[in-house]
Structures are given as structure tokens and as C-alpha cells.
Amino acid sequence: xxxxxxxxxxxxxxxxxxxxxxxxxxxxxxxxxxxxxxxxxxxxxxxxxxxxxxxxxxxxxxxxxxxxxxxxxxxxxxxxxxxxxxxxxxxxxxxxxxxxxxxxxxxxxxxxxxxxxxxxxxxxxxxxxxxxxxxxxxxxxxxxxxxxxxxxxxxxxxxxxxxxx
Numbered sequence: 001x002x003x004x005x006x007x008x009x010x011x012x013x014x015x016x017x018x019x020x021x022x023x024x025x026x027x028x029x030x031x032x033x034x035x036x037x038x039x040x041x042x043x044x045x046x047x048x049x050x051x052x053x054x055x056x057x058x059x060x061x062x063x064x065x066x067x068x069x070x071x072x073x074x075x076x077x078x079x080x081x082x083x084x085x086x087x088x089x090x091x092x093x094x095x096x097x098x099x100x101x102x103x104x105x106x107x108x109x110x111x112x113x114x115x116x117x118x119x120x121x122x123x124x125x126x127x128x129x130x131x132x133x134x135x136x137x138x139x140x141x142x143x144x145x146x147x148x149x150x151x152x153x154x155x156x157x158x159x160x161x162x163x164x165x
Contacts, residue, residue: 012104012107012108012136012151013136013138015104015107016100016104016136016138016149016151017034017138019100019103019104020032020100020138020140020149021033021140022103023096023099023100023103024140024142027076027096027099028072028075028076029075030072030075030142030143030144031142031143032140032141032142033140033141034138034139034140034141035139035140035141035146036139037139037141037146038139039063039137039139039148044065044066045063045064045065045121046062046063046064046065046066046068046069046085046089046093046119046120046121047061047062047063047119047120047121048061048062048063048093048094048096048097048117048118048119048120049061049062049097049117049118049119050094050097050098050100050101050114050115050116050117050118051114051115051118052101052105052108052112052113052114052115053112053113053115054111054112054113055109055110055111055112056108056109056111056112056153057153057154058108058151058152058153058154059101059151059152059154060097060100060101060104060149060150060151060152061097061148061149061150061151061152062093062096062097062100062147062148062149063147063148063149063150064093064144064145064147064148065145065147066084066085066089066121067081067144067145068142068144068145068147069085069089069092069093070082070083070089071143071144072092072093072096072144073088073089073092073093076092076095076096077092085121090119093117093119094116094117094118094119095117097117098114098117100149101114102114104151136150136151137149137150137151138150
């Protein structure tokens with residue numbers, strides 16, 4: 001039986017920074033830089049998650065505004081920006097989260113598997129990853145504004161006292 005490895009805060013900051021910058025440059029042709037912007041709860045946000053399960057549990061979370069998601073989608077799909085959150089925007093944002101999570105997987109403990117992406121949209125909501133502890137939260141600045149990418153580690157066992165293996 002393998003024990004759960006706890007990550008230190010900041011443990012993957014450089015990996016996250018490099019991964020997100022590489023994906024945005026390669027897939028979207030978009031230069032991004034980290035910034036010290038504070039994470040503000042927004043009225044209208046898109047939150048996309050990909051969860052990790054196995055020997056280590058956690059998630060990658062991308063948080064941005066709908067207009068940013070429209071621009072990211074347009075660049076990824078080489079199309080005109082959408083005017084609303086539609087299937088293409090959901091798919092593109094899920095794919096971005098999946099690419100980031102997949103590229104971070106090799107630096108996490110061996111034996112980690114990815115979930116399908118999940119997306120929450122709208123206003124006046126909170127996304128809570130139960131038992132989650134933000135290991136790294138980075139703000140990135142692009143021509144579309146500031147967005148956040150967070151690596152969350154699940155530290156608590158789910159209800160029933162058993163950790164998924």
C-alpha cells in the first residue's frame with residue numbers, strides 16, 4: 001500500500017509556470033507572463049478543472065472571465081471569438097485544462113490518472129474542492145487580461161473514510 005505524498009506549497013510553481021506558458025505559446029500563439037495580481041472572486045467567471053486520482057489526488061483549476069475564454073477559444077480553433085459560452089468554448093477550455101494537467105502529470109507522484117475536464121460557468125457561484133489545499137496559484141497576464149491557474153492537493157479523505165485508489 002502506497003502512502004499519500006503531501007506536496008509543499010510552491011513545490012511545482014516553476015513547472016506550472018513553464019507548462020502554462022508553453023501551452024499558451026504553442027497552442028494559442030499567445031505570450032503570457034506571470035504577474036502578482038491577487039485572486040479576486042469574480043461575479044462572472046469560468047472555472048475548469050481536471051482532477052488527479054491514484055497515488056496522489058488533486059486538481060488543476062483554470063479561472064478566467066467569459067471574454068477571456070472566448071479569445072482563448074478563438075485562438076485555439078483559429079476562428080472568430082464567440083459571443084457566448086457555447087459548446088466550442090466549453091470544449092476548448094476543457095482541452096486547455098486537460099493539456100495543462102497532462103503536462104504536469106510527469107512531475108507529480110507516479111501512478112496518477114486524469115479525469116475528464118469539468119466546467120462551471122455563471123455568476124455568483126463558488127467552486128469548492130472538498131478537502132483541497134491550494135499548493136500553487138499563479139496569475140498569468142495576457143492580452144486578454146489576467147487569469148489564474150491553481151494546483152490543488154486533496155488532503156482529506158472523502159466521506160466514508162476511504163481514499164480513492
